[in-house]
Amino acid sequence: MRRFDLTLPETVDECVRLLVERGPDAKLVAGGTDLLPQLKTGMLRTAHVVDLTGVPQLRQLARANGSGLRIGAAVTARTLERDPGVNAAYPAIAESGAMVGSVQVRNLATLGGNLCNAAPSADMAPPLLALDAEAVIQGPHGTRRVPFASFFLGVRRTVLGPGELLVEIAVPHPGPHSGGNYRRHTPRRELDIAVVGVASQLTLSRGVCTKARIALASVAPTPIRAAEAERVLEGQPVTPELIERAARAAVDAARPISDQRGSADFRRHLVQVLTRRTLTTALARAGA
Amino acid sequence: MSKQILRCEVNGEPVEALVQPYDTLLDALRERIGLTGPKEGCGTGDCGACTVHLDGQPVASCLVLALQARNRSVLTIEGLAKNGVLHPLQDAFVRHGVPQCGFCIPGVLMAAAALLAETPRPTEEQIRYGIAGNLCRCTGYTKMLDAIREAAHAQA
Numbered sequence: 001m002r003r004f005d006l007t008l009p010e011t012v013d014e015c016v017r018l019l020v021e022r023g024p025d026a027k028l029v030a031g032g033t034d035l036l037p038q039l040k041t042g043m044l045r046t047a048h049v050v051d052l053t054g055v056p057q058l059r060q061l062a063r064a065n066g067s068g069l070r071i072g073a074a075v076t077a078r079t080l081e082r083d084p085g086v087n088a089a090y091p092a093i094a095e096s097g098a099m100v101g102s103v104q105v106r107n108l109a110t111l112g113g114n115l116c117n118a119a120p121s122a123d124m125a126p127p128l129l130a131l132d133a134e135a136v137i138q139g140p141h142g143t144r145r146v147p148f149a150s151f152f153l154g155v156r157r158t159v160l161g162p163g164e165l166l167v168e169i170a171v172p173h174p175g176p177h178s179g180g181n182y183r184r185h186t187p188r189r190e191l192d193i194a195v196v197g198v199a200s201q202l203t204l205s206r207g208v209c210t211k212a213r214i215a216l217a218s219v220a221p222t223p224i225r226a227a228e229a230e231r232v233l234e235g236q237p238v239t240p241e242l243i244e245r246a247a248r249a250a251v252d253a254a255r256p257i258s259d260q261r262g263s264a265d266f267r268r269h270l271v272q273v274l275t276r277r278t279l280t281t282a283l284a285r286a287g288a
Numbered sequence: 289m290s291k292q293i294l295r296c297e298v299n300g301e302p303v304e305a306l307v308q309p310y311d312t313l314l315d316a317l318r319e320r321i322g323l324t325g326p327k328e329g330c331g332t333g334d335c336g337a338c339t340v341h342l343d344g345q346p347v348a349s350c351l352v353l354a355l356q357a358r359n360r361s362v363l364t365i366e367g368l369a370k371n372g373v374l375h376p377l378q379d380a381f382v383r384h385g386v387p388q389c390g391f392c393i394p395g396v397l398m399a400a401a402a403l404l405a406e407t408p409r410p411t412e413e414q415i416r417y418g419i420a421g422n423l424c425r426c427t428g429y430t431k432m433l434d435a436i437r438e439a440a441h442a443q444a
Contacts, residue, residue, distance in 0.1 A: 037331075051356055
């Protein structure tokens with residue numbers, strides 16, 4: 001690996017100060033599962049790396065009944081996969097965490113890293129979009145909150161400005177009679193990247209859908225919502241026929257490319273299949 | 289950009305080592321601490337040959353910076369046997385003749401040991417997922433699964 005120096009801050013304020021001092025060349029490392037391969041292969045070069053693993057605030061996973069979930073940016077995929085509270089109320093988040101890499105990678109890889117790398121295929125992004133989560137960002141001019149729907153700007157680009165760092169992901173509680181699910185298609189079940197990933201979240205009141213969220217990964221430059229498909233469901237009693245109509249509508253939101261993982265046509269097909277399956281599971285969980 | 293002192297616990301013993309800021313934990317273990325059980329296969333977290341336990345959890349030590357292990361506890365394959373007695377998994381691997389070239393075995397054993405520590409009676413699927421992050425280019429997976437199944441059965 002090319003040489004760099006490493007600083008070991010213990011607070012978020014210190015991280016921000018280091019980012020400002022060292023300028024845009026400085027890179028943050030938490031799990032290192034994306035950064036280190038890029039540094040080793042020479043895809044990325046930097047003289048300064050700032051380690052986030054010694055900042056306790058970033059590793060906090062906090063629940064408050066009714067008011068939602070606060071996930072520190074350096075909470076690992078493995079923690080989200082195993083946490084009983086996350087599994088109970090936010091199963092799509094736990095499911096997406098369980099799909100990242102191998103167990104050796106999930107014990108390192110963090111939610112913040114998965115999001116800030118801003119890959120179109122980021123597994124942990126669609127559940128957060130479907131849950132109306134917000135990014136809590138701290139920088140030299142204070143703290144700001146950004147809805148996840150506007151966090152990603154493009155492939156590997158986010159709203160994070162100079163000196164800013166993602167501190168926390170705030171997820172509102174979905175409330176009673178709500179259910180969610182994340183699924184993806186990969187040729188290999190572990191250590192692979194989604195050809196398509198879909199998260200759905202359904203909230204019901206007396207059998208009628210009051211809120212629907214469908215989010216897609218790997219079919220556009222950023223993870224996206226399928227808003228038309230959501231409108232097909234809202235205000236209606238959810239039947240298998242309606243789910244099929246929503247799944248077809250979700251295909252229209254996708255703008256996939258053809259690459260070595262799959263053709264654009266195959267990806268559109270997968271959007272329909274995975275939207276149907278995630279909505280069906282979300283419906284069952286909302287009713288349970 | 290100068291060497292720093294890494295203080296951590298390795299295989300139950302406090303260790304101090306001079307490391308470069310860009311050394312990985314795997315580099316530190318192999319080059320500075322002299323434990324060559326963990327192997328570098330891919331160097332990018334795909335093959336699992338470098339698997340060690342960090343605070344009891346299996347990690348790819350090629351993706352951890354050495355200084356990220358400060359004040360933490362590391363267990364390598366060298367620390368898996370206790371007081372000269374092989375871990376039940378090591379014993380089962382020997383009896384089943386699992387190693388062929390042997391390069392992947394330290395990583396597989398550390399992944400399997402973490403699985404059994406957390407899930408003493410794993411299902412077939414849990415065993416397969418537990419070592420999904422470990423590649424064996426001799427393709428000796430069948431005997432691995434047999435040995436892990438037997439060790440789990442013996443200790444349960």
